[in-house]
Amino acid sequence: MFSKILIANRGEIALRILRACRRMDIAAVVAYSEADRDSRAVQLADEAICIGPAESRRSYLSAPALLSAALVTGCDAIHPGYGFLSEDDTFAEMTRAHGLTFIGPPPEVLERFGSKAGTRTLLGRHGLPTIPGSGMLRDDAHGVAEAEQIGYPVLIKPSAGGGGKGMRMVRSQRELQQAMTVCRSEALAAFGDDSLYLEKWLEENRHVEVQVVVDRYGNGVHVGERDCSVQRRHQKIIEEGPSPALDQGRREALADAAIQAVVAAGYENLGTLEFLLDRDGNYYFIEINCRIQVEHPVTEMLSGIDLVAEQIRIAAGEPLGYTQQDVTSRGHAIEFRINAEDSANDFRPQAGLIERYLPPGGPGVRMDSHLYSGYDVPPYYDSLLGKLIVWGPDRPTAIARSRQALDELVVDGLVTNLPLHRALLAHPTFLDGEFTTNLLDRVGSGAFLAAARAA
Amino acid sequence: MTGDNTDRTTIARLAGEVVPALIDRLTRSELGELEVREEGWRVRLRRPMASNGEAPAAGASPASGHKQAPAPSHASHSPNDGHAPRRDLDRGLITSPAVGYYAPRDGVGVGSAISNGDLIGHVDVLGVRQEVVAKIDGTIDALEVEAGQAVEYGQPIARVAPERMVADV
Numbered sequence: 001m002f003s004k005i006l007i008a009n010r011g012e013i014a015l016r017i018l019r020a021c022r023r024m025d026i027a028a029v030v031a032y033s034e035a036d037r038d039s040r041a042v043q044l045a046d047e048a049i050c051i052g053p054a055e056s057r058r059s060y061l062s063a064p065a066l067l068s069a070a071l072v073t074g075c076d077a078i079h080p081g082y083g084f085l086s087e088d089d090t091f092a093e094m095t096r097a098h099g100l101t102f103i104g105p106p107p108e109v110l111e112r113f114g115s116k117a118g119t120r121t122l123l124g125r126h127g128l129p130t131i132p133g134s135g136m137l138r139d140d141a142h143g144v145a146e147a148e149q150i151g152y153p154v155l156i157k158p159s160a161g162g163g164g165k166g167m168r169m170v171r172s173q174r175e176l177q178q179a180m181t182v183c184r185s186e187a188l189a190a191f192g193d194d195s196l197y198l199e200k201w202l203e204e205n206r207h208v209e210v211q212v213v214v215d216r217y218g219n220g221v222h223v224g225e226r227d228c229s230v231q232r233r234h235q236k237i238i239e240e241g242p243s244p245a246l247d248q249g250r251r252e253a254l255a256d257a258a259i260q261a262v263v264a265a266g267y268e269n270l271g272t273l274e275f276l277l278d279r280d281g282n283y284y285f286i287e288i289n290c291r292i293q294v295e296h297p298v299t300e301m302l303s304g305i306d307l308v309a310e311q312i313r314i315a316a317g318e319p320l321g322y323t324q325q326d327v328t329s330r331g332h333a334i335e336f337r338i339n340a341e342d343s344a345n346d347f348r349p350q351a352g353l354i355e356r357y358l359p360p361g362g363p364g365v366r367m368d369s370h371l372y373s374g375y376d377v378p379p380y381y382d383s384l385l386g387k388l389i390v391w392g393p394d395r396p397t398a399i400a401r402s403r404q405a406l407d408e409l410v411v412d413g414l415v416t417n418l419p420l421h422r423a424l425l426a427h428p429t430f431l432d433g434e435f436t437t438n439l440l441d442r443v444g445s446g447a448f449l450a451a452a453r454a455a
Numbered sequence: 456m457t458g459d460n461t462d463r464t465t466i467a468r469l470a471g472e473v474v475p476a477l478i479d480r481l482t483r484s485e486l487g488e489l490e491v492r493e494e495g496w497r498v499r500l501r502r503p504m505a506s507n508g509e510a511p512a513a514g515a516s517p518a519s520g521h522k523q524a525p526a527p528s529h530a531s532h533s534p535n536d537g538h539a540p541r542r543d544l545d546r547g548l549i550t551s552p553a554v555g556y557y558a559p560r561d562g563v564g565v566g567s568a569i570s571n572g573d574l575i576g577h578v579d580v581l582g583v584r585q586e587v588v589a590k591i592d593g594t595i596d597a598l599e600v601e602a603g604q605a606v607e608y609g610q611p612i613a614r615v616a617p618e619r620m621v622a623d624v
Contacts, residue, residue: 034609050607051554065608068554068580072605098581 001316002026002077002101006070007041009081010060012370012386013292014041017079020308029073031066033059035378040370049073054380060084061192063091067098077101077315083163083190083382086291089114103315105269105290113267116159116287117197123273123285126261131276131284133199140180146198147176153201155234156180158187158194162289163382164234165190169201169438199286204436206277207231208243209289210258211299213310214267215320222259223303224329225251226295229435230424232347232445237417238424239295240334241302244395244433245277254283259324262288270311276437294337294387297368301333301391332395334402336421338369338411339383343420343445350414351379360408364391364401367409377414385411395433399425420445423452546590549613551606555580557587559602567595575613578606593617 004027007017014030018041021028030045035054042048049069052059059065061084070078078095080086080103089110092102104110113119117135124130134146136159147154147170156179158166166187168179180196188194206229214220227243228236242251258273272289296307305327314320340350354375359367369386377385390405392398406421424430427448429439440448551557559576569575569589577584597614600606 049554050609052608059608064580064583065554069607071581072554072556 001318002075002312004029004073004075004077005103005312006031006066006073006075006078007045007081008060008066008070008078009084009086010036010039010041010370010381011384012368013081013294014039015044015370016368017081017308018044020306020312023306024309024312026312029069029075031060031069033380035380038376040372040375047073054378056084056380057192063088063094066091067094067100070095070100071098075100077103077312079103079312080291082291082294083161087114087161087289088192101315103312105267105271109266109268110290112265113271113288113290116157119288120285122265123261123288126264128257128261128273128285129283131200131202131286134197137180137196137198140177143176143180143196143198144173147173150198150200152176153203155199155201156183156196157199157287158183158191159197160187160191160193160195162287163190163294164231164236166196167234169234202276202278202284203438204279205438206243206245206435207236207274207437208245208254208277208283209272209274209293210255211296211307212259212262212267212271212273213305213307213314213320214259214263214269214271215314216268216317217319218263219320219323220259220263220267221320221322221324221327222255223299223305223307223327225255226298228295229437230430230440231437232440234437236295237337237339237440238334238421238430239298240332240395240398241298242329242332243277245281250281258285261285269314270307294384295335297366297387297389298333298335301364301366301389302329302331303327304330331391331393332398333389333391334398336388336390336402336406337417338385338388338409338421339417340377340385340414341383341417342415343417343449345415347417347445349379349383350416351377353377353413354411355413356410357412358408358410360388360405362401362404362408364398365405366390371411385414385416399431419449419452423448426452426455547593547615547617548611549575549587549589549615551578551608551610551612552587553578553580553585554607555585555605557600557602557604557606557612558584559598563595565595565598569593569595569615587612589613589615591615591617 005021007014007028007030018028030041030048031051032039032042032048033052033054051065051069052062078100085091089107092107092110095102096107120130132150137143153169153171156168166183168183170176170179183196184194208225208227210225211223212220224241225243226239226241228239230238270292272293274286275283276286277283292308292311300307341347354371354373357371357373366389367386371385388405390398390402392401403425429435555578557576557578560574563575570592571589573589574586575589576587578587593615595613596616599611
């Protein structure tokens, strides 16, 4: 097992990784940018090291800064969290070259699953139905040609990352040409890589993803699925499990197909296979995320498995130690992403002083957040303030507890998306479990907010 | 706008009224720097910094009898002592440009006279040397790290006592 881990991330996930290290008796060093000097993770850390200025490219995206920080503090592993360099095979390779372990898939595995087009082909060969899409786009003209082949509407996606950055759905060649420039610059800013690819856009689809855990020796389990259909411009807002769109038989069939395919294809460590589910219940594999995900607590609440700890154990070379029969799922869990953005004003991101922060409590309520009263939210990074995760023995109970928890949660000083969450919990489409990924964009979040006010 | 006359009027007003008023304000305040902008012009006055980062008492005794603001407590920003304080205004402080191991340049030590832009050492980042340079003219009056010591980004490496800034008005 590792003796000391460098946490190469910020915000709530830095805190989450720090907690896992504590629980496992592993020393941890929090790497932070100048803008995060007063962050909760830095305050809680036994050791913290400033790696660069606020600008991500010179701090959280700087491989030399992070590796140098790990070496001077005597770490033997680096946890990249999500976003930033978490799926960067070059960074994983450099980490290894300096005698350190990258906590995630090994570099060869990241490379094999790094190309989204390549992964679709690979997992398609191992039995997963895939969505039509392009390879990496060489230039705009190539994009136009590929889109003609696939047929509009298409979704532009960045090859390097997730989280909705650099993604756009376009319905015509004109829209495509305009959007590619924007997507390139967004992808470059977020992931340091501006390569794009295209995917067929399905109207009225649901987003369902399967969590897998695979050790170095080819033992793997799935830990069920999460439904992330409540999205705004491809940014997940609410995630829940199990998916209201799947019955028990189809749920197991999907998860079994996913775990069999990735194990056969030689995957290793934690991963998430994302699928689109169409109206008729057909599923299509779209991509694999080779990292811990923002919404991992949903699965933790259902299964009782500490996914970050599993990730660290497997990276250290430990065998899984349990089988699919040992993995159980109980009840229903919902996660709400609490973002510093103004739902009523085109979701403009907010930064500034948190005057008061009071997290909710009660049975089944978990709040993963780096906020504290008096914390100054810096303007340089994403708008995630925290995640409220609520468990109940069934979906209606989880929803009822969620309402209560959202009402208890106080974040004063910044405008947040709490009103949108309350509005969604009052909406029949969500209550019926019928949400599709483009519903919020098509109807407009303003309509949801207005409906909630009128009720 | 027709250029010359307007410019002359502005300059006269700046020199005759604005700058003296600002000097007076700065002297009586606890501020280290004062900047005023209006359309087309900007005036910035900065107090010379003493080597400990505090603004020294102004030349004329402040009529109001204000005390100096205390220097920020260095340890309060972080859980351990290795962290750098905020030092945005302190140009006499030379800080590390990167995370790595510090190597001083031969012959640079306390008492060395240096100029703005002079190299005082390197930070070794995975074998690549990042330059550590002075930002003002003056004399090194403290070295904060030793050869071979690990440094973080922004960590104080040396302090330079400035040549007195001239403030003839």
